[in-house]
Amino acid sequence: EIVMTQSPATLSVSPGQRATLSCRASQSVSSNLAWYQQKPGQAPRLLIYGASARATGIPARFSGSGSGTEFTLTISSLQSEDFAVYYCQQYNNWPLTFGGGTKVEIK
């Protein structure tokens, strides 16, 4: 099983500032990495797939990068609606596995 590790666990950012979230895989997942956003009481929402492709309707301020074992989600200028928990998921191998999440909170 591929273990996904996200850091930091909590990120405090001021509105308008940049947020950089990290995700590391215990072995290479190529570019088979997705990012999801989850707000309280809601289902996760797909943001990024293929490590860097934005899902339909996702604003350009969200960008993903990386390959192999190291990945980054960047939110270029945080808006109020972006404060949430973010999860990475690898889909290179079964079983599918998620990282533990990064909570982005208002500073």
Add this chain to the structure above:
Amino acid sequence: QVQLQESGPGLVKPSETLSLTCTVSGYSISSGYYWGWIRQPPGKGLEWIGTIYHSGSTYYNPSLKSRVTISVDTSKNQFSLKLSSVTAADTAVYYCARATVGAPYSDYWGQGSLVTVSS
């Protein structure tokens, strides 16, 4: 517009079987895609349970495999989850989701169904 909706009992007794159904609208299950279940214990992260293709091929999380059965009913455009011998550790919000064949990230999710295991 693809929509998924979970349904089933919100309370299950320990040692019994948890059963949930996901009804899909706006897309025919038999047209393709994977269909899966993911769960989230209260205050915790996401755990993949398993995935099924419309043909019936399945993939399960090894940690749950001995207790999980996922099935599909294309005539009703539904797929289902059964988890046997449940304990309090199985208390979670259960989500159904659609995933892309060959690249199984989930692009559409149900709203989630809270299942509590308690006597």
